[in-house]
Amino acid sequence: MSVLAEMLLAAVYAMLLQNLIFTGGYGTSEAIRMSAKPKQLYAMSFFIMLFSTSASVICVLFEQIGAVRKMGIIGHAVLFITVLSAVYLITLTVLVYSLKAKKRTIRRLGIAAFNTLVLAVPFINYRAGFSIPEAVGSGIGAGLAFALATFLINLGLQRLQKSDLPEMFKGTPAIFIYVAILSLGFAGIMGK
Amino acid sequence: MAEKSLSIREGVRNSALIKNPVLFEAIGIAPVVAMAVSVKTAIMLSVISTIEFVLIESFTCFFLKQLKRWFRVLVYAVLGVLINIPLFLFFNKFAPNETANVSIFLPLIAVNSMIALHCERIAVKNDYRHTLVDAVSASVGYVFIIFIVGTVREVLGSGTFYGNSLNLPVQLSGMVLPFGGFLLLGFIAAFAKKIIKKKYPEENPELAFNLSEIADKGIENIASFVLDEHNPFEDMFSSGELENNGNEPFVQPEEAPEEYRRAKKDKKEKVKKEKSPRIRKQRMSKEEEPLREQAEISAEKEEKRAPARESYVSEFDDILTELENVKKETKETSDGAEVIDEIDALSEKYSIGDSEPEADFDQSGEDGEEK
Numbered sequence: 314m315s316v317l318a319e320m321l322l323a324a325v326y327a328m329l330l331q332n333l334i335f336t337g338g339y340g341t342s343e344a345i346r347m348s349a350k351p352k353q354l355y356a357m358s359f360f361i362m363l364f365s366t367s368a369s370v371i372c373v374l375f376e377q378i379g380a381v382r383k384m385g386i387i388g389h390a391v392l393f394i395t396v397l398s399a400v401y402l403i404t405l406t407v408l409v410y411s412l413k414a415k416k417r418t419i420r421r422l423g424i425a426a427f428n429t430l431v432l433a434v435p436f437i438n439y440r441a442g443f444s445i446p447e448a449v450g451s452g453i454g455a456g457l458a459f460a461l462a463t464f465l466i467n468l469g470l471q472r473l474q475k476s477d478l479p480e481m482f483k484g485t486p487a488i489f490i491y492v493a494i495l496s497l498g499f500a501g502i503m504g505k
Numbered sequence: 506m507a508e509k510s511l512s513i514r515e516g517v518r519n520s521a522l523i524k525n526p527v528l529f530e531a532i533g534i535a536p537v538v539a540m541a542v543s544v545k546t547a548i549m550l551s552v553i554s555t556i557e558f559v560l561i562e563s564f565t566c567f568f569l570k571q572l573k574r575w576f577r578v579l580v581y582a583v584l585g586v587l588i589n590i591p592l593f594l595f596f597n598k599f600a601p602n603e604t605a606n607v608s609i610f611l612p613l614i615a616v617n618s619m620i621a622l623h624c625e626r627i628a629v630k631n632d633y634r635h636t637l638v639d640a641v642s643a644s645v646g647y648v649f650i651i652f653i654v655g656t657v658r659e660v661l662g663s664g665t666f667y668g669n670s671l672n673l674p675v676q677l678s679g680m681v682l683p684f685g686g687f688l689l690l691g692f693i694a695a696f697a698k699k700i701i702k703k704k705y706p707e708e709n710p711e712l713a714f715n716l717s718e719i720a721d722k723g724i725e726n727i728a729s730f731v732l733d734e735h736n737p738f739e740d741m742f743s744s745g746e747l748e749n750n751g752n753e754p755f756v757q758p759e760e761a762p763e764e765y766r767r768a769k770k771d772k773k774e775k776v777k778k779e780k781s782p783r784i785r786k787q788r789m790s791k792e793e794e795p796l797r798e799q800a801e802i803s804a805e806k807e808e809k810r811a812p813a814r815e816s817y818v819s820e821f822d823d824i825l826t827e828l829e830n831v832k833k834e835t836k837e838t839s840d841g842a843e844v845i846d847e848i849d850a851l852s853e854k855y856s857i858g859d860s861e862p863e864a865d866f867d868q869s870g871e872d873g874e875e876k
Contacts (some may be wrong), residue, residue, distance in 0.1 A: 338539035408700035423578030489691030496684035
């Protein structure tokens with residue numbers, strides 16, 4: 314029961330309280346660009362969740378080894394990118410050979426795997442000293458945080474497009490300011 | 506071919522201003538908003554980004570053109586981390602405090618979306634000269650933004666410049682948070698757009714970020730829950746009542762704003778769809794309920810009426826016996842014969858005597874009481 318509670322707590326924390334996109338700025342480019350073309354939002358969020366969770370858990374398992382724990386930030390960076398690459402290749406193999414995935418999905422897979430959000434999750438776990446359930450929770454939370462952020466930005470974009478903005482603020486300037494307001498809101502939840 | 510003869514100057518103009526990847530394409534934002542909080546971190550970020558751009562794009566142009574795209578993406582990330590190692594060690598030696606502050610972000614630059622995008626757009630499709638021009642110009646554009654954001658955030662957020670206090674009366678500490686970075690990017694983008702419109706009116710930076718598919722479905726079903734406007738006039742329209750004190754004009758349904766009518770119609774359709782068979786069944790049982798209640802009430806009444814009915818019957822029997830006695834007494838007198846005849850006639854007329862009163866009550870049912 315406590316394992317489940319730890320996992321849920323970490324997921325809620327990563328998704329709502331410390332939304333990694335708004336309060337950390339991780340994966341913002343992907344979220345903004347995805348919100349402009351939200352057709353594959355669910356698939357993208359799922360893959361981000363998959364990569365962040367699996368990389369997060371494997372990296373925490375590696376942390377149990379004494380030699381790995383002693384490594385510095387660069388050593389950890391190499392470990393994390395190696396793990397992420399391995400997870401990416403395995404997922405790709407499964408998708409291509411077993412599930413006969415579409416080309417479009419495969420193209421998106423690279424973006425879902427190699428972005429600042431997915432790579433930040435193992436770093437956060439490493440710094441916070443998360444356990445395995447917490448690592449699972451933070452991985453799931455990262456995927457949900459991405460979906461939530463994309464959804465919120467998409468709602469804003471739809472309204473911004475219809476609204477009567479000054480010419481110079483139309484497009485990305487308005488998007489950035491809108492994201493800034495959302496980011497301020499999430500920072501307010503954390504009480505920073 | 507015209508594109509191939511792109512000069513560094515044109516490339517820089519395009520990347521730094523007209524097609525700035527951060528400002529107008531929303532690429533590579535994470536390091537800018539998360540890391541560029543001071544001039545020192547901006548320098549570190551700029552150096553790492555520039556070296557990574559040039560080296561990875563060059564490597565891609567020379568060696569990765571033949572590989573599949575899905576594998577190239579992996580190589581960019583691994584190369585980025587490998588290039589980061591000596592740079593990290595270098596900065597750690599000369600600026601250990603700043604490096605420690607941004608330690609988590611430095612490896613993240615390796616997966617900067619801008620690197621992958623430029624490699625895929627330019628490096629795999631063009632010769633080395635063109636790739637190099639793109640790498641340098643993209644770096645200049647990126648560095649330009651990083652420096653502006655880093656400097657402004659340090660001055661406003663920390664009240665310092667390159668670590669030296671400026672003794673400013675006001676300090677906006679929120680500027681060092683990501684929201685400050687986003688806000689600043691928004692205003693810089695707006696300012697850059699104004700300059701472009703003024704200096705290069707033929708250019709349109711908005712085209713760099715395609716917004717034509719934002720309402721492309723998939724997300725719409727969820728969005729409709731949030732985007733449905735509350736219609737404050739709906740209840741008034743449906744009930745036909747509107748409290749009007751005479752100061753405001755009465756708004757007729759047909760005169761109502763189009764959006765309210767549309768919202769009302771949408772809501773009605775939504776409600777109609779949501780009516781499940783279970784709800785319909787419940788509604789039907791609600792309609793049958795009054796009938797069932799009525800039947801129960803009548804049964805109760807019947808029960809209450811039963812003793813009263815018995816008393817009526819006994820009373821009626823008493824009257825009949827009394828009448829019989831009167832008949833016998835009058836028969837004994839001579840002038841009572843006419844009276845007896847009248848009584849018999851009346852008995853026949855109202856069916857008294859041989860008829861059974863209880864049967865009358867039974868057949869009458871509900872209306873029996875009234876009869």
